[in-house]
Amino acid sequence: MRNVVIGFLGTQLDMGKNRAWRPSVELTRHAKLPVDRFELLHDQRYATLAGRIQQAIAVVSPETEVRLVRMDMANPWDFEEVYGKLFDFAKDYGFDEDRERYHVHLTTGTHVAQICWFLLTESRHIPAKLLQSGPPRGDDTPYGTIDVIDLDLSRYNALQQRFDAISRESVSLLKGGIESQTPAYNALMDRLEMVVTQSDAPLLLLGENGTGKSHLAQRIYELKLQRRRVKGRLVQINCATLRGANALAALFGQRRSVTGIAGTERAGLLREADGGVLLLEEIDALEPDAQAFLLQAIETGRYYPVGSDSEVTSRFQLIATANAELGTLVASNRLRPDLFAVLNQWCFRTLPLRARRADVEAHIAHFRANAERILGRSVGFNADAMARFVRFAHDPATPWRGNFRDLSASVHRLCTLAERGRVTAAMVEEEIETLGQQWQSTAADADLALLAEVLSEPQSLDEFDRAQLAAVIRACRDSSSISAAGRRLFAASRQDKNSQNDADRLRKYLARFELDWASVQTAMSNNMAK
Structure with missing residues (x-):
């Protein structure tokens, strides 16, 4: 050769x-x-x-x-x-x-x-x-x-192992140091780690209340800070707290010339997040005008403070959270389609606790350690108490409506009430009863509140009808049309029918309660306007 x-x-x-x-x-x-x-x-x-x-x-x-x-x-x-x-x-x-x-x-x-x-x-x-x-x-x-x-990097095993170790450390940080036995969650975190360490495009975190979206956003910021992808602050705000003219001033800042009163000028959250991360929780609660201004700031890095004729520059990484699906938010006019297109580039859905029951033991240990740190003393579970609590947590009939918030609060209560630092089986049984009462009360109140928007006397319905009608109304409001709602509600039974007129079946069901598609949607619009 x-x-x-x-x-x-x-x-x-x-x-x-x-x-x-x-x-x-x-x-x-x-x-x-x-x-x-x-x-x-x-x-x-x-x-x-x-x-x-x-x-x-x-x-x-x-x-x-x-x-x-x-x-x-x-x-x-x-x-x-x-x-x-x-x-x-x-x-x-x-x-x-x-x-x-x-x-x-x-x-x-x-x-x-x-x-x-x-x-x-x-x-x-x-x-x-x-x-x-x-x-x-x-x-x-x-x-x-x-x-x-x-x-040929296959000859450099030590180098490759070091890269793998760094990646594992990053994923562990995103998980909060809690090991998971749920394949779907591990795959989600692996993909998120790749995006976080390589891209500064906006991120959207979707998921139910209590699934840890805000905590995950904070850990994303910590990882970006470690990797030197950001060097500024994490600025966090819940958009549900921003209303009226104050929303624009809080986000984009305000010049004193607007009021003429000293001390009314504001830098704005976008300015404070320059070089860092802006976390907007419940972004669908942001008013349409504010969404339009935010879109311009995301795409150009420039915007006008309230009362200013001069542009301000701010470069930040946006992380947004929401509880509902993006398509539903757009269809219900709660999110601008152009802002939806920007946020949808990187969308991650956090998993509810009922989809991560294999991780219950790890989270109990994590929440118990947090409780011990707050209480300043060690707490242990008796073997029969831990076995009972774990069985209850794993039971498919356990709804965990508040997800990890419910589990965290439950463990903290048990640790606080533990006499001589031991959680007994009797205490666990009492806690299980407490959780059941909370969930039953929450579900009943939520269903009655929803039905009160469309019916004059929802209390007159049987409990069975209240639960079923509430589920149907929620499906209608989460769907873009009556046909889409019908396909969702009758997804299983429609397979056995020759004529799959889902919209007609739904109309007949609503008519039993003197309701129709328009009345259900109108009630929602009126409630939002309030």
């Missing part, structure tokens, strides 16, 4: 001004790497120097064929130009790996050229190993040193 070296002419080093060592010449004198052909790339401005190097190599290594390859560079520090020229060279070269071994000489050329060589060899556009030469280090290396770098 013939050895072929490809490298740039060293316009400084190959002149040999500072020392006698000239890397392109001395490289051909190494016995352990006989060079059969040297492709010496040079700019026409240095054609004379290239010719001298060709002659010098002919003297010290007559068996080496030197080919002078002209490659003019308007700016050898311009990445796009250098990469393009080298890419074209590689494309047209005609490598013959059956007869020749190829090496790229990294020592000469600009740092930009070295980066381009690395990219092209790593991607196999140039099927070569990298060659690094250095000046002599004593009598043992009269012609200098030479190192061959093979980019």
Whole structure:
């Protein structure tokens, strides 16, 4: 096999001004790497120097064929130009790996050229190993040193393991240090880690109340801070607290000229988040005008404070949270379609506790440790108490309506009431009864409140009818049309019917209560207007 070296002419080093060592010449004198052909790339401005190097190599290594390859560079520090020229060279070269071994000489050329060589060899556009030469280090290396770098990373297990360890640490941070046995959740965190560490585009976190969206957003900020993707603050606000003219002033700032009163000027949350992360919770509660201004700020990094004729600049990473599906929010006019398009680039759905029952034990341990830290004392569960609590938590009939908030509060209550620092089975039974009463009361109140929007006397309905009608109304309000609501509600039974007129079935059901599609939607619109 013939050895072929490809490298740039060293316009400084190959002149040999500072020392006698000239890397392109001395490289051909190494016995352990006989060079059969040297492709010496040079700019026409240095054609004379290239010719001298060709002659010098002919003297010290007559068996080496030197080919002078002209490659003019308007700016050898311009990445796009250098990469393009080298890419074209590689494309047209005609490598013959059956007869020749190829090496790229990294020592000469600009740092930009070295980066381009690395990219092209790593991607196999140039099927070569990298060659690094250095000046002599004593009598043992009269012609200098030479190192061959093979980019086959499978040989560098320690390096790969280190990358994997860093990735695992990042995912663990996003999980809050709690190990999960739920494959869907682990896959979600792996994907989120990739996005967080490589992209600064807006992020949307969807999920039910209590699934940890805000805590996850804070951990995303911590990871970005570690990776130096942000250097500013985390600025957090719940959009449900922003109403009227104060919403624009709180978000975008306000000049004193609006009121003429000293002390009324405000910097605004967007300004405070410059260089950092802006966390907008319940973004669907943000009023339409504020959504429009926010969209401009996201896309351009510029906006006008209230009462100002001058633009302000703020570059921030946006993380938004919402409880409902984006499509539902757009269909109900709670979210602008253009803002929806921006937020939907990276959308992650947090899982409710009922979908992560395999992780219950890990979260109990986590919440117990938090309670111990707050209470300042150790608390343990008796074996039968822990077994009972875990069975209850795993039971599919346990709704966990508040998700991890409910579990956290439950563990904290048990730890607080634990006499002599021990949680007993009797205490667990009492806690289970407490949770059941809470959930029953919450469900009943929510259903009655919803039915009161469309019926004058919802209490007159049987409990069975109240629960069923409330579920139907929620499905209607979450759907864009009566047909879509029907398909959702009758998804199982419709498969057995010859005529799948879901809309008609839904109309007949609503008519039993003297309701129709328009009255259900109108009630929702009127309630939102209030």
